[in-house]
Amino acid sequence: MPRPKTHDDALRARLLDRAGELLSSEGPNALSLRRLAADVNTSTTAVYSLFGGKPALLDALYEEAFRRFGERVAAVPLSDDPVENIVRIGLAYRRSALADPQFYLVMFSKVVPNFEPSEETGSAALRTFQPVLDNVRRAIELEIFVAAPEEHIGIAVWGMVHGLVSLELNGNLPAELTIGEMYERAVRANVNGWRR
Structure with a gap:
C-alpha cells in the first residue's frame, strides 16, 4: 500500500493517537519519530513537516x-x-x-x-x-x-x-x-x- 503523500489533519490526528498509545503502553523510549511514522504508514518527513521534531510533537500531543x-x-x-x-x-x-x-x-x-x-x-x-x-x-x-x-x-x-x-x-x-x-x-x- 503506498504511503499517503498529503500531510493533513487526518494524518496529524493519527500520528498523535499513535504517539499517545506508544507512550502510555510502552513508555518514552518507544516513541521515536521513525517508529511512529512506520506505525502510521507515513514518512518521517511527514512527521517533521507536521510537527517540526519530537519536542513539538510532544507539545502537540x-x-x-x-x-x-x-x-x-x-x-x-x-x-x-x-x-x-x-x-x-x-x-x-x-x-x-x-x-x-x-x-x-x-x-x-x-x-x-x-x-x-x-x-x-x-x-x-x-x-x-x-x-x-x-x-x-x-x-x-x-x-x-x-x-x-x-x-x-x-x-x-x-x-x-x-x-x-x-x-x-x-x-x-x-x-x-x-x-x-x-x-x-x-x-x-x-x-x-x-x-x-
Whole structure:
C-alpha cells in the first residue's frame, strides 16, 4: 500500500493517537519519530513537516489531549444548579478518560522525563479546569458550599475523580464492581460533602 503523500489533519490526528498509545503502553523510549511514522504508514518527513521534531510533537500531543478533554467538558449540559454541574463535569472527566486512555497518562503524569509543555499549551490545559472552579465559586456565592477557597474544593473534587479514573484505567478495581454506578455515587458524595 503506498504511503499517503498529503500531510493533513487526518494524518496529524493519527500520528498523535499513535504517539499517545506508544507512550502510555510502552513508555518514552518507544516513541521515536521513525517508529511512529512506520506505525502510521507515513514518512518521517511527514512527521517533521507536521510537527517540526519530537519536542513539538510532544507539545502537540499534550495540547491535543487537553483539547479533546476540554471539548467534552464544554459539551456538558449545564443547569442552574452548580452542584449538579460539578457532578456532570466529573462524569464527563471519566467519559473522556475512557474515550482516550492513550492521552490520560500524557495529561496527568510525567510520562516523558523533563518534558514541559510550552507556556501557551500549559495555559490552555489549565483552562479546562475553569468550569469546575466557576461552579464551585457559584456554589460558594449561593451559600450552598462552605466558605472555603474555591481552589481547595476544586482540587479536592478533581483529586477524587482522578484517583478513581486512574484505578479504573489501570485495572485496579474489583472486576465485580459496577464501576459507573460506584463512580457517580462517589462523585456525588464528595461534592455533597462541601455543602453547608
